[in-house]
Amino acid sequence: MTTLHNLGYPRIGDDRQLKRAIESYWKEQLSETQLLEVGKQIRQQNWQIQKDAGIELLPVGDFAWYDHILQLALTFNVIPERHRHSEPTTPLQQLFEMARGASRCCTNHAALEMTKWFDTNYHYLVPELSAEQTFTLQYSPLLEQIDEAKGLNVPIKAVLIGPLTFLYLGRLANGDKLNLLPALLAGYRQLFDAIAAKGVEWVQIDEPILTLELSEPWQEALASAYQHLAKSPVKLLLTSYFGDVTLSLEQIATWPIDGIHLDLVRGFEQLNQALQVWPKNKVLSCGVVDGRNVWRADMKKWISQLQPAQKKWGDQLWLAPSCSLLHCPVNIEREEHLDSELRSWLSFAKQKLSELVAIGHYVDGRADHCDSHWLAQSQQVVEARVQSPRVINSVIRKRVVSLTESAFTRQHSYAIRQKVQKEALNLPLLPTTTIGSFPQTRAIRQQRTALRQGQLSQADYDTFIASQIDEVITCQEQLGLDVLVHGEPERNDMVEYFAPLLNGVAQTQYGWVQSYGTRCVKPPIIFGDVSRPAPMTVRWSQYAQSRTTKPVKGMLTGPQTILGWSFVRSDLPRADVADQIALALRDEVSDLEQAGIHLIQIDEPALREGLPLRRSQWPEYLHRAVRSFRLTASVAQDTTQIHTHMCYSEFNDIIASIADMDADVITIETSRSAMKLLDAFELFDYPNEIGPGVYDIHSPVVPQPQWIEKLLTLASKKIPVERLWVNPDCGLKTRDWPETLASLQVMVDVARKLRKEFQQPAH
Numbered sequence: 001m002t003t004l005h006n007l008g009y010p011r012i013g014d015d016r017q018l019k020r021a022i023e024s025y026w027k028e029q030l031s032e033t034q035l036l037e038v039g040k041q042i043r044q045q046n047w048q049i050q051k052d053a054g055i056e057l058l059p060v061g062d063f064a065w066y067d068h069i070l071q072l073a074l075t076f077n078v079i080p081e082r083h084r085h086s087e088p089t090t091p092l093q094q095l096f097e098m099a100r101g102a103s104r105c106c107t108n109h110a111a112l113e114m115t116k117w118f119d120t121n122y123h124y125l126v127p128e129l130s131a132e133q134t135f136t137l138q139y140s141p142l143l144e145q146i147d148e149a150k151g152l153n154v155p156i157k158a159v160l161i162g163p164l165t166f167l168y169l170g171r172l173a174n175g176d177k178l179n180l181l182p183a184l185l186a187g188y189r190q191l192f193d194a195i196a197a198k199g200v201e202w203v204q205i206d207e208p209i210l211t212l213e214l215s216e217p218w219q220e221a222l223a224s225a226y227q228h229l230a231k232s233p234v235k236l237l238l239t240s241y242f243g244d245v246t247l248s249l250e251q252i253a254t255w256p257i258d259g260i261h262l263d264l265v266r267g268f269e270q271l272n273q274a275l276q277v278w279p280k281n282k283v284l285s286c287g288v289v290d291g292r293n294v295w296r297a298d299m300k301k302w303i304s305q306l307q308p309a310q311k312k313w314g315d316q317l318w319l320a321p322s323c324s325l326l327h328c329p330v331n332i333e334r335e336e337h338l339d340s341e342l343r344s345w346l347s348f349a350k351q352k353l354s355e356l357v358a359i360g361h362y363v364d365g366r367a368d369h370c371d372s373h374w375l376a377q378s379q380q381v382v383e384a385r386v387q388s389p390r391v392i393n394s395v396i397r398k399r400v401v402s403l404t405e406s407a408f409t410r411q412h413s414y415a416i417r418q419k420v421q422k423e424a425l426n427l428p429l430l431p432t433t434t435i436g437s438f439p440q441t442r443a444i445r446q447q448r449t450a451l452r453q454g455q456l457s458q459a460d461y462d463t464f465i466a467s468q469i470d471e472v473i474t475c476q477e478q479l480g481l482d483v484l485v486h487g488e489p490e491r492n493d494m495v496e497y498f499a500p501l502l503n504g505v506a507q508t509q510y511g512w513v514q515s516y517g518t519r520c521v522k523p524p525i526i527f528g529d530v531s532r533p534a535p536m537t538v539r540w541s542q543y544a545q546s547r548t549t550k551p552v553k554g555m556l557t558g559p560q561t562i563l564g565w566s567f568v569r570s571d572l573p574r575a576d577v578a579d580q581i582a583l584a585l586r587d588e589v590s591d592l593e594q595a596g597i598h599l600i601q602i603d604e605p606a607l608r609e610g611l612p613l614r615r616s617q618w619p620e621y622l623h624r625a626v627r628s629f630r631l632t633a634s635v636a637q638d639t640t641q642i643h644t645h646m647c648y649s650e651f652n653d654i655i656a657s658i659a660d661m662d663a664d665v666i667t668i669e670t671s672r673s674a675m676k677l678l679d680a681f682e683l684f685d686y687p688n689e690i691g692p693g694v695y696d697i698h699s700p701v702v703p704q705p706q707w708i709e710k711l712l713t714l715a716s717k718k719i720p721v722e723r724l725w726v727n728p729d730c731g732l733k734t735r736d737w738p739e740t741l742a743s744l745q746v747m748v749d750v751a752r753k754l755r756k757e758f759q760q761p762a763h
């Protein structure tokens, strides 16, 4: 019989209980014991849901506090020197300090760097490794959770990230990370022994780096690591996802592991390859339900496609979603406002398990009436989506195909634009600005909730938003910032905000997905052709500009970012969807200009994360991504200064494309990496203006002036000071007001001081 299993279930809880509990704990409104209890309840609930759905091998270890990579680092005692201190702390306190940073005795114990988890909108904390790193088992929530799960009376498998992925994602200042592998493997062996001692047979060992184009040393390291780990007393299910392993599957088949998981949604051709090369006596786990999107599965297709696999592997065939369901909203049943047609097209984590189970039962010939219900619905949906008239808008399709080259190019080159903009804007050296959002306070969120629940009129809500903008404008004037923003109080999220304003895009009420730590997002669902029925941002930008004589930057989310942070239709190439979004935004740029906004920021933080995992596919992606940005921006007059903003991005290998976007100013996140990310701009001789972030907005710690001064001085050695801007790393929405004001004041004061110093003639 086929084994039905799951790689991971959303850990936030069906009502974001984890977020609320951790944030209450941080505010000292919840004790650690109470917090631990919330974690336990979520895990129990998740296991129960999976068990009830018919999952036969439950994942244990998919739950993590804040981040699973951080938790694994702490498991092996990988703690940077600055976070080691004599004050007694619990592992959880230690973990949160590494995640959020701390300030003790005027010293900044900076948080670990945070970056994108492969091509997802999830962010992990980068383990900091040292050349003498040891990996000793010192904290093992996994072992505790195994004990917890035993009461369920369902077989379990332990889940953890594999050693090569852990090393690959970690950072070692000097030296070759692979030198640390033997010590790390000893740590894993220790952990496996402990897992086996608890009677657990299988370990799901996630190595998503298998889907990358790895260099030879890493490929060799993988092979030798699994030779070594196979001596452990547990069975290993080597788990790949987010892409295919076609380049190495034949070789992996020779490793002494017990099974492999393949993401057939991202790489269906792997099934045929597996049929050729994967041994009959080893488990083949097929990832068949899309863990990265929300569309209902084409079950009939899967059932027929899996028949040959069932024949070859029999009991050794396992079925699972393509990847962990961490990246999926939890439960469609909660949605009350989606129209019934659209709703019928969708499947969230809980429903995906039922789809998977029904597929498995059909493959085995053990389907019951519940499975046939799922199959009938699936067939109906697959046909209905293809035929639905609401997914095609012929006006938009025509507009896209009739675009000519001039739509992608600004009127004049940057050199000419720079001159006219300097004259028009008259900004000082080292102009100061922010990235857009100001604190999204409880009061703002409550007003929005009241509006949503009908307890507040639209007019009263609008009055409230206007008053927030007034406050943000006054604060910025008092702080002495040079380019102001309206603060984005009307936006629940930089992507979600646009969803109800665009045709072809739907928004869920409860479709939360973890983005990092306690922060979640509700990705919009792009189901049809995208168009803009009316201006989306003009009203509040124009209002903000009317309240000040200083320039106010308009604020848009760019096409790649709306695309990347949404669930996207599967019946049109993503690049074509991006062009439709770009056209809607292009019209918005025009309208903002006409409303008297002379600086417009088009945020593209998701541009880099959208890069295909295979480098060979980068050029095509970058070409289209840059073009869609240019399609948005190129309508602007020379006098309009186009900004873009990117965070969590490395630029070394894409700097030519960044330059090709031709934004007048780019602001980037650089503070956590101590301006290292600027190297790419320096080396490339990046021609336009740059605002390297001078303080970390993810941490509540107020930066010391000397830290900012040091960073700016470093930046001025890499980029001519005439082309430097001064700004935080990213938006301030997650921060509280006191630290925001204090931090911005430090930033403005340092900028003013350095401005004077740089303006003094050299002796």
Ligand SMILES: CN1c2c(nc(N)[nH]c2=O)NC[C@@H]1CNc1ccc(C(=O)N[C@@H](CCC(=O)N[C@@H](CCC(=O)N[C@@H](CCC(=O)O)C(=O)O)C(=O)O)C(=O)O)cc1
Residues within 6 Å of the ligand: 019, 121, 440, 442, 444, 445, 446, 448, 449, 491, 492, 493, 494, 495, 496, 515, 516, 518, 519, 520, 521, 522, 565, 605, 733, 734
């Ligand atoms: C810049 N980033 C973003 C990413 N992706 C996005 N889609 N958006 C981004 O900004 N990716 C990379 C980075 C980092 N990621 C994030 C992600 C999420 C947040 C964040 O602050 N999230 C908030 C939720 C924001 C939101 O939707 N707010 C709504 C609803 C608020 C709410 O919870 N309301 C309560 C009731 C109100 C109350 O009593 O407090 C409720 O519904 O129960 C809104 O404002 O209306 C989060 O809290 O997780 C930041 C960076």
Ligand SMILES: N[C@@H](CCS)C(=O)O
Residues within 6 Å of the ligand: 435, 436, 437, 494, 555, 603, 605, 645, 647, 730, 731, 732, 733
């Ligand atoms: N304008 C957005 C960008 C975040 S990446 C903000 O300030 O929150």
Ligand SMILES: [Zn+2]
Residues within 6 Å of the ligand: 435, 605, 645, 646, 647, 729, 730, 731
């Ligand atoms: Zn940002």
